[in-house]
Amino acid sequence: MGRAKIEVSRPRWACRECGSTCIEDVPFRAPGQRITLLLLAFVCDLLALGQTLKAVSLMTGLNRNVVKKIERARLSGLYTKEGEDGETRLRKPKRQARYLGADTFKLHNRHRYATVIIDLKTGHVLWLAHSKKRQVVYDFCDFVLAEWMSNVETIACDMNADFEWTFLKRHPRLDVVYDCFHLVKNFNEKVICKVRKDKQARLKGGGRRRGGACPQALHIHPHVLCGHQEEEGLRCTRRQGGLKGKRPLRQAGGPAEGRGQEVLRGAHIPKRAACYLRHRR
Known part of the structure; x- marks a missing residue:
């Protein structure tokens, strides 16, 4: 955005009696600012429409502090007045x-x-x-x-x-x-989060016990959820090789064949956990 440069000749006057000097004021200059009255009115209109200080600064080429000073003066004129004692009041x-x-x-x-x-x-x-x-x-x-x-x-x-x-x-x-926002926020923080943490603690605690087969299987062997997609008669025995770019080791048959499927049949797996493990695979 180009800038316009205006040159104005301002004569200075001197008093012969007291020796003081004065300079003529520029009629189109905004009071307290080094901008024109038209630019000041344009900035005030943009701010009145709800534009942010940064947006007005980019559109007009003015510094953000200048726009902030104009906005403060505009709001002071709208919402404050000077009292009889000289103090500014709303x-x-x-x-x-x-x-x-x-x-x-x-x-x-x-x-x-x-x-x-x-x-x-x-x-x-x-x-x-x-x-x-x-x-x-x-x-x-x-x-x-x-x-x-x-x-x-x-x-x-x-x-x-x-x-x-x-x-x-x-x-x-x-x-x-x-308001609805704070109702939903408090419900999520004080109800949903506590229920979720209690459920998570029960699942983790069940995985450490012998009877908790499903959580233990999910923590140790998360790939059992996708066991039906493996080749028949094969099961994954180790997934650590996938982290190094190697293919996972596979083992054929044996007494442990189908053990993962039996665990899944008798266990209830949350839908979100199933989706997560499916994407993880």
Whole structure:
């Protein structure tokens, strides 16, 4: 992407009385940036459409830090205002929200968290604060006031007991909804994983006992699952040669012939294990 170079002559003026000098401002220059007003408006439009900082930086040729500074100024103008005491404060929501969503996220991959509360219908950010304590919810309720919260019907959050307890303490009539993602995640971590580990431990433990023929056969001779594909009257006696590029040793007949098939007939083998061993062969 080519760059356009603009040369502007800016005369400098000097005061004869005090000796101070001043330079004329460039009318098409963006305040605080070394870019034009048209480029600034173009970057703001891209950011408003939801483009990432990296994508806007690649499209416009600007440095990522410049785009980040523009985005910060744009968000400050949308969601903050200067109070009477000169401090910057958040703007109160312009429209009434009926469904709210609250969640926490980690900052810069450290043990620092922030809490965000949004309007689920429009996606607008209503509250953003450091920490994930209950005081964050109290501050939000005090910010929007009780009259605004009286028209809220539902709050969606994860299974964090602090959020649910805090919202219900201030506004008991609210309906708390758990999102589907965290329900499935907790079910997988606390139910499915434990059942899988218990089943795996029982299979491994059964293989160490004499009565556990199937798990022992699977651990020591996994090729028995494919024994029906071997030539009749032959069975694999060693598979280590396959690792070195050699053909596996085979032995004909004998009293051990068909022993693997007998083990498989009386044992229940999970479908996933069968597929794995079939691909492994």
